[in-house]
Amino acid sequence: MYILSMPLQKLFTGRNLVKKILVAVKMKCILFLVLISLSWADHLTDNYTLEHDRIIHIQAENGPRLLVEAEQAKVFSHRGGNVTLPCKFYRDPSTIGSGTHKIRVKWTKLTSDYLKEIDVFVSMGYHKKTYGSYQGRVFLNRGSDNDASLVITDITLEDYGRYKCEVIEGLEDDTAIVALDLQGVVFPYFPRLGRYNLNFHEAQQACLDQDSVIASFDQLYDAWRAGLDWCNAGWLSDGSVQYPITKPREPCGGRNTVPGVRNYGFWDKDKSRYDVFCFTSNFNGRFYYLIHPTKLTYDEAVQACLNDGAQIAKVGQMFAAWKLLGYDRCDAGWLADGSVRYPISRPRRRCSPTEAAVRFAGFPDKKHKLYGVYCFRAYN
DSSP: OOOOOHHHHHHHHHHHHHHHHHHHHHHHHHHHHHHHHHHHHHHHHHHHHHHHHHHHHHHOTTSOOEEEEOSOSEEEEOTTOOEEEOOEEEEOGGGTTOOSSOEEEEEEEEOTTSSOEEEEEEEETTEEEEOGGGTTTEEEOOSSTTBOOEEEOSOOGGGOEEEEEEEEETTEEEEEEEEEEEOEEEEEEOOTTOSSOBOHHHHHHHHHHTTOEEOOHHHHHHHHHTTOOOOSOEEOTTSEEEEEESSOOGGGTOTTSOSEEEEEEEOOTTTOOBEEEEEEEOOSEEEEEOOOSSOBOHHHHHHHHHHTTSEEOOHHHHHHHHHHHOOOOOOOEEOTTSOEEEEESSOBTTBOSSSOEEEEEEOOOTTOOOBEEEEEEEOO
């Protein structure tokens, strides 16, 4: 009686199998719920930690409480002028008047390659310090309590560039960058020795000798946009060698190339030799062609300017007079470097008929009595 028939055995065996499956599923569900509970608990813990950290960060004493801004990214001036580099700082209102830390303002100038910073001015309370060539020419504007703007007077060609305003209060500090651009003119230059004879250091000195400084890429680029076209590569202030082309042609990168500033890259500053692009700006003086009864040798030209209470003019002074003052004279004259040039701002027949330009007659023998002279008298 205890022996089951085959169909019943299969029935009970099937029921046992279903029961086992249901038990297994139930266990898995319980395990799944446990895992979800643990994960949710971890999630709540993480959220609590993050929220807690965020609250601490906001309320911490050393949280960010200082903002420095420049109202203008770039300001314009010229040599001999005055300019204000804008910079203002904003503090957490809860710290104002606490007297815990003094505000320290520091201005530096960034080099053209951004590798160094040149100290310009530092101020903290009543203590102030000016550095290098800026001594006696810079001070803080102080238009308001949060004004850290820097005033530069009697601007020089070397003042051109980017400046960093840094404001420090205790452990807090922030910075802003302002660019100082100068009105002026870029011109290509090579010495009596001929083209491609200057290493970088000689190129810098060549520009200084002609009342100018070695041009930056930005200055050359602006000159190219204004129409400067020159097919000889020259040094720039960042140590690169480049040249501007507005009219593509075969000897200058190819006829089928697009206009632009051609870049030769960076070369050895001691061994590599190229021309140079110089930059000059307004001058404080009078540039003029000396009326003289006879043509002059170079030495006679130098003396004639001295006798007139002036000095023989430099190449940069001629370019500045031509570009910035519209000076025009169709008489070739000696300049200080021994070259002979003449400035044409109104093109006409026999005097640069196709374009306004400073015309170059070369470096003639200084003993030739063939030319007049351009002089420059500086104003005190």
